[in-house]
Amino acid sequence: MDYQSCLEYMSRNCARNVPGGFERTKRMAELLGNPQDRLSVIHIAGTNGKGSTAAAISSVLQQAGYRVGLFTSPHLERYEERIQINGELISEEAFASVMTQLIEQVVPVLLEEGMQHPGEFELLTVAGWMYFQNKTDFVVLEVGLGGTLDPTNIIKNPVLTVITPVSLDHCQILGNTVAEIAGEKAGILKWRVPLVTAPQQPEALDVILKAAEKLNVPVTALRMEELVPVKTKMQGAYQQMNCNTAMAAVRNLAERDIIQLTEEHLTAGLQAAFWPGRMEYRELSDNRAILLDGAHNPAGISCLAENLRNMYADKEIVLFMSILDDKEQITMLKEILPLASAVVLTRPEHDQRAQNWKGMEQAVHELVPGCPCRLYEDYRVGLKEEVNRLMPGQILCITGSLYLLGDCRKLLHDGD
Secondary structure, eight states: OOHHHHHHHHHHHOOSSOTTHHHHHHHHHHHTTOGGGGSOEEEEEOSSSHHHHHHHHHHHHHHTTOOEEEEOSSOSSOGGGGEEETTEEOOHHHHHHHHHHIIIIIHHHHHHTTOOOOOHHHHHHHHHHHHHTTTOSEEEEEOSSSSTTOGGGGOOOOSEEEEOOOOSOSHHHHOSSHHHHHHHHGGGOOTTOOEEEOOOOHHHHHHHHHHHHHTTOOEEEOOGGGOOOOOOSSOSHHHHHHHHHHHHHHHHHHHTTSSOOOHHHHHHHHHHOOOTTSSEEEEOSTTOEEEEOOOOSHHHHHHHHHHHHHHOTTSEEEEEEOOOTTSOHHHHHHHHGGGEEEEEEOOOSSOTTOTTTTTHHHHHHHHSTTOOEEEOSSHHHHHHHHHHHOOTTEEEEEESOHHHHHHHHHHHHHHO
16 A cells, blocks of 8 residues: 555544553554554653654753664654654655555454454554664654553563643543542553652642552652753743653663663763744744644643743733633633634634534623633634734744644645
8 A cells, every 4th residue: 555545544544542442552553563562662651742852852862872762642743743762753655555554454453353443543553663673773652642541551571651731631431530530640650660750730740659569660750840941942830840851761761771861972872852833933024923732631821821921921922712612611711712812713624522612602792791702613714714803912822633733734734
């Protein structure tokens, strides 16, 4: 199969978040000889900051001279973003090669055995492991959802586990309290494999530490008051936390002689780290700008609001947003709307969880009476019109959904 045929196959056959992904992924890996067992994995779970932390760890390891595979999700513009080595995305040819092997040789066996067709994330996870083997010194592997039954969690013996800040998200799947969700995230812990955790809410940290104790896991638990300033081009106060977490992770590896690391490697790696779609600022003409931030849950929106207040207090913010139906729409709107001079509601192109996008208009009017609110069925039309409408001193802030962010980012790239 060629690249385009693989994409069409996935579009027709691969749903998102299909129950049973852990078992299907385990079986696919077995049929391929368990490629994940031949990788040196740094496994990362958490609610927010996983991608940025993963990117920072990867960047430092690259500066130290290692070949680093990076597996993250979701992608913003194309699947290949999820599978990269030293910042270079998997090629279309290599992507087609590993996917064809899965589609033609592995998936039929699963179906014959009575399993459901693998979901999108499961296929991509195994494809990443196939691609990384024999090409990498380390793989920084981001959990898709939760931890305990996430497809990535068939990894048996990572060199390190990392948990970024835990907060409420995907409550219908992971639990209704921070403690319950932390329990799911702590599911990635393995017997005696060290853990580095970012600063956590007390109830989350308590759950994580108890899980670590049962598995005899050495824990490095960062605290807010211990964070040190870090130079990085990733904007936003929360990136300081992510970079401190990454710093603790690579230092843990160095202390155990798993890697050779100097302070120069550390400094250069953190300065070079970049994660698209997180406080990504694009200057336009006439003192106008576009800001892309993938805040898609209450904690993320809260961080975005804080950054807007601290970094762009002298600007007018026009919100261009969508919030999926399974998110806490009202909670998120309450946090961000007071900063807006106008609100634009739209929806991403390929996500069926955005059926109630028009219903948010009433909430906008109730929460910020008098604030202009414009609706666009087609985000393409909306983005073009709102960029043209921007006045000097205004920022168009695209946020609320990673899927909308990816759609808009691609459109902006195509227009460059």
